[in-house]
Amino acid sequence: MTITAVAGGREHGRPDLLDRERIIAEAGFNRWVVPPAALAIHLCIGMAYGFSVFWLPLSRAVGITAPKACAIGFTQALFDTGCDWKVSDLGWIFTLFFVVLGSSAALWGGWLERAGPRKAGVVAAFCWSGGLLIGAIGIATHQLWLLLVGPGIIGGIGLGLGYISPVSTLIKWFPDRRGTATGMAIMGFGGGAMIGAPLANLLMDHFKTTDAVGVWQTFVALALIYFVAMMAGALFYRLPPAGWRPDGLPVALAAKSSMITTRNVHLKNAHKTPQFWLIWAVLCLNVSAGIGVLGMASPMLQEIFGGRLLGLPDLSFTQLDPTQKTAIAAIAAGFTGLLSLFNIGGRFFWAAMSDKIGRKTTYFIFFAFGIVLYASGPWAAHAGSKALFVGIFCVILSMYGGGFATVPAYLADIFGTQFVGAIHGRLLTAWSTAGIIGPVVVNYIREAQIAAGVPRDQVYDRTMYILAGMLVLGFIANSLVRPLADHWFMKDSEVAALQPNRATPASATGSFGIGFGGFDARAAIAWALVGVPLLWGVWQTLSKALILFR
Template structure:
């Protein structure tokens, strides 16, 4: 006869190293050890934003000093050629693979993550992301583009999805008093990954390159090893809060906010509610507007300001020499870097602010302020004010990042915390959709404007009004989000059955954290472990951004 103990395990059987029961925290655990564990993973997978650093070196991997171009080569031929260099546009499909696979894998395996816990999911993410880099390195070494796509794009993209959602549910439960801040701390790491990874990749490529090799495949191997170590440390540092745990001295506020439920919605029911799809649309529209700007940040600044960037206000972009265009391209790269800083800061700032003003109100700010800033952008461009233009788009990108960081807490408020990680995973299909809509809107309208003979400095004006219109739609969707009807909530006994395995661990009470939370020596050391690389990336980015002014 099988005998189960109070935690629902086989009596006398110790859980395996990856089992969910193995990582339920015991008395005395400091919850401030969990956010840096999440950052270990997000700072690594965030390098997906920085992959463009590899395109130019790879575009001359065969020709070395210059690309060896094969005219009339089809994309199918390009996948298998060993004698011709790859086109930058073909390698750029990696971004599509990244974010489509991120959304798909998060949606497909979100429920599995909730069952097995963040340690196993985080470790699988490490294997996929680092393993994808290793397979990609082999593809580069053999000069097989299909292998690069399969390794870094497909397998790596699966690692992106699992790694991205792995800490969400855990953090929300450890910080019931500050849900927004908790998810903001972790998700800001995804925005900061490229700030560390891109300069690191440049350093490694310069170290490994030789007269006969551009040094990219070796860089992939080195970064794969580094990322595997960091992500594994993060995965094994995760701990789960016991069911219904609360910080010492904190009691839930009185039920005066109808938008924060005390109940739970099952994963199988969440997508059947109109609230899920309204929040899906809210995220999709907010991200579509921002991601389009990210993709065109560098050419946008160059074409709008032209010679003003180098003290030649009378020269438009088309009047600049090749050498002058090279100079302003470097300045525009600093603009892109500065936007990434706003993106990161916004993830923490807006998500933390949402703890005080509410998630729905935070999205109202995103949409109302965004509409004004997008509508003003053409005027700021016509004024020739670089500072105001950069500030406006910095705020826009902070709200783009803030939207990502705030939405997990928004979901937890509406649907409860029991399945929030898996629900968030399904919601990320909005990101995959936005990754197609945003760039298409910005790129194709720009091309149409150029063909129509619109001056380069004005080709983005109509686009800004379109993006403002998208935010108007987002504003309407956010306004329509209402609290769920009681029929969607699980019965108390259903929730208790799901939580039974962890309940026994906390049966005797006990202190978790220091009061409401604080930094002891161990937590401070862990924060330094992730904070020093992040600070280095910020410093490098600021140095480049100062070239704008």
């Protein structure tokens, strides 16, 4: 039913609760409430990074105490109910997450800009939580195909829409701090596993019995928790009035850099520019190098340092007995956790730093410093310096995370803010591509080196040099990014026609209690609701990482 109202002597239909026109901020709204809303969604969907916590329990869902293995192929395993799944088969869920994330963000980014972030956030909540519920049915009935369709495909759509839903919104609210704003949200995607993985372990321990591993019940519990949190985040989204900027910002922008535009490029034209594809290459190459290391962090530390991790410098990895290998695996898990913390911290630190030094300069640092660090990794390994080796890769992973968080602001600088969410969605195909390139380079070169008889502590040397070479290409691509020519930008009248009906005049500045401060009680409560779980996740990760230095 349409609710009508009279305004200015004219009767008009009132927009629905989820419509973009309904979420234009009224006077007195505090912009610092929006980042926690975005964090609430990203902390939920970020559990995609932690899904490996389910692989081992699911690999013995039938056998319970030990896997019930059968000599069947992947196609047969999709529908078989009597044999346990292999971890390699379950790994396809993880692959689907990020392939579908990039694809759905690219396909529906334009719809998101038209529909608004609240509607996209609600759809993301239904897809992500609904995918988990379908996955729970798949586990309970032991149907692998339901896990691929549920969490993998439907959940992956939720990942894509949830990931890009706050980008355009935050950049519009924080034109003075674009990097900081997107860094606050995208930090949550990296931090989601820090909360979700230990929470999942607690839930599985609670639900498991002598004849069940407790995973499908955990899926249901997480689906309900995530649905409530994501819906709350989506409903707190607000858009600033059209043309709103903090006082004095246009002058500040113009004075700061010619790389920051105050105009807008239409979505249909963004991908036609060389700048789009150069930034696509920048993200792809930065992520390819980082994700390759992240995916092999645990075996890399174990194989390079071997017995030195246990104070037994004379023993290589292949000389360790099963008990010793279990011990160094626990140490390597701490290394992985530490890398995750730097991945998360880097998302905020580098994105915020980009507000001061510029996005192009920030990526120059990523590539130039990264080349040195990747090339130095083998030297640190052969020198036997565990602290230096760990330190190198912690900094590398901070720049990997920083690349994700900085790129939305980079796009806004070049293409404007009107379609930045949709443009960012299309750019995320670089992430999907990197998710294939990085692991393939690391895994195949590692296998080839082992097959050639190269000692385990040297099999990653060539890989590090190749990844450094990728960063050289990224450095070149970044150096070629220039401001767009005038003919790519929309006219002011075209931009005005795209604004929500309730938008205020473009001259609106300051006001709304949303200047450079404005951190009131409501904002403090909102931040506490997301901050407390995040701090709990950090503590859980740190407690496991400390074993690395014992």
